Amino acid sequence: GQQVMQIPQYQHVQEGEDFTTYCNSSTTLSNIQWYKQRPGGHPVFLIQLVKSGEVKKQKRLTFQFGEAKKNSSLHITATQTTDVGTYFCAGRGADSWGKLQFGAGTQVVVTP
Amino acid sequence: GAVVSQHPSRVICKSGTSVKIECRSLDFQATTMFWYRQFPKKSLMLMATSNEGSKATYEQGVEKDKFLINHASLTLSTLTVTSAHPEDSSFYICSARAIPSGRFPPSTDTQYFGPGTRLTVL
Numbered sequence: 001g002q003q004v005m006q007i008p009q010y011q012h013v014q015e016g017e018d019f020t021t022y023c024n025s026s027t028t029l030s031n032i033q034w035y036k037q038r039p040g041g042h043p044v045f046l047i048q049l050v051k052s053g054e055v056k057k058q059k060r061l062t063f064q065f066g067e068a069k070k071n072s073s074l075h076i077t078a079t080q081t082t083d084v085g086t087y088f089c090a091g092r093g094a095d096s097w098g099k100l101q102f103g104a105g106t107q108v109v110v111t112p
Numbered sequence: 113g114a115v116v117s118q119h120p121s122r123v124i125c126k127s128g129t130s131v132k133i134e135c136r137s138l139d140f141q142a143t144t145m146f147w148y149r150q151f152p153k154k155s156l157m158l159m160a161t162s163n164e165g166s167k168a169t170y171e172q173g174v175e176k177d178k179f180l181i182n183h184a185s186l187t188l189s190t191l192t193v194t195s196a197h198p199e200d201s202s203f204y205i206c207s208a209r210a211i212p213s214g215r216f217p218p219s220t221d222t223q224y225f226g227p228g229t230r231l232t233v234l
Contacts, residue, residue, distance in 0.1 A: 031221055033221070033222070033223075035225075041227070042205055042225045042226060042227050042228045043205070043207075043225045044225070045222050045223070045224065045225075048221055048222060086153075088155065092221060099158060099161075100146075100158075101158075102155045102158075103155060104154070104155045105154075107153065
C-alpha cells in the first residue's frame with residue numbers, strides 16, 4: 001500500500017538558520033498537503049501542491065512538489081521561534097479516492 | 113478558514129464505559145469526515161472515513177464494533193468508543209472535507225481538523 005515517509009523526524013534549529021524537511025511517497029500522488037501542528041494543538045492546513053514540479057511560497061516557507069509527484073519538500077528560511085511545531089506532509093494517492101496518508105512528521109525545535 | 117469543533121475536548125472515564133465524541137463542521141457542510149488517532153509525538157493514524165448517510169469505512173485493524181461512527185448530517189459525525197479500556201487512551205482528532213462550492217473549489221482538497229479530544233481511560 002501507499003506509504004509516506006518523512007525525514008528528519010526531529011530538527012533542532014538555531015533561530016535565524018534555514019532548514020528543510022523532506023517527504024517521499026512509495027506511489028505517485030495526485031496531490032500533497034502540508035500541515036503544522038503546534039505543541040498541544042491540532043494540525044492546521046498550510047498548503048496543497050498539485051502540479052508536477054510545483055513550487056509555492058508562503059513568506060519564509062517554500063514548498064516544492066517533485067517532477068515525478070512522489071516527493072515534496074518544505075524549506076524554511078530564517079527560522080523564528082514561532083516556527084516551533086511538528087510539520088506533517090500528507091499525500092493523496094493518484095486514485096481520486098485515494099486516502100490521505102500522513103507522514104510521521106518533523107518535530108522542529110528552535111533555539112533562540 | 114473553515115471551523116471544525118470537537119466535543120468534549122477532554123474526557124476521563126472508567127474502564128468498561130462508553131464515550132461519545134462529537135465532530136461538527138461549524139460554517140460549512142461536509143459529506144466526508146475522518147477520524148484519526150494520535151499517540152504522543154506520533155503521526156496521525158486514520159481510523160475510519162465517515163460518509164453522511166452511509167456506513168463508515170474502517171481502516172485495517174480498527175474494530176468497527178469498538179469504534180462506532182455515525183454521520184447523521186452534513187455537519188455532524190460522532191465516534192463512540194465502546195467498553196473503553198486503558199489502551200484506548202489517546203488523542204482523537206476528526207477532520208472534515210468540504211463539499212465543493214464557490215467557497216471551496218473542487219480542486220481544493222483540504223481537510224479541516226478539529227481541536228481533538230484527549231481520552232483517558234482509568
